[in-house]
Amino acid sequence: MRRNVTAAMIAGGIVLMLVGYLGAAPWGADTVANSDPRFSFAPAVFVIGVIVALSAALVYELMPDRRNK
Numbered sequence: 001m002r003r004n005v006t007a008a009m010i011a012g013g014i015v016l017m018l019v020g021y022l023g024a025a026p027w028g029a030d031t032v033a034n035s036d037p038r039f040s041f042a043p044a045v046f047v048i049g050v051i052v053a054l055s056a057a058l059v060y061e062l063m064p065d066r067r068n069k
Helices: 002-024 042-062
Strands: none
Touching: 002 042
C-alpha cells in the first residue's frame, strides 16, 4: 500500500513540475516583454510539485507496513 501511495505521489509531483515548468518557461519569447509565464501561478505549481515529490519519502517512512503487523 505505501509503495503505491509513494509512487503515485512521485508521479503526481513530476506531472506538477512539468506543468509548472512548461507554463512558466518563455518558449519563443523574442523580447523580455513577451517572456511572461503562460499562467500567473506557474512557478508556484512547480514548487508544489517539488514539495509533493520530496514529501513522498516522508509518506513511505511514516505509513505503517502491513507485513510487520
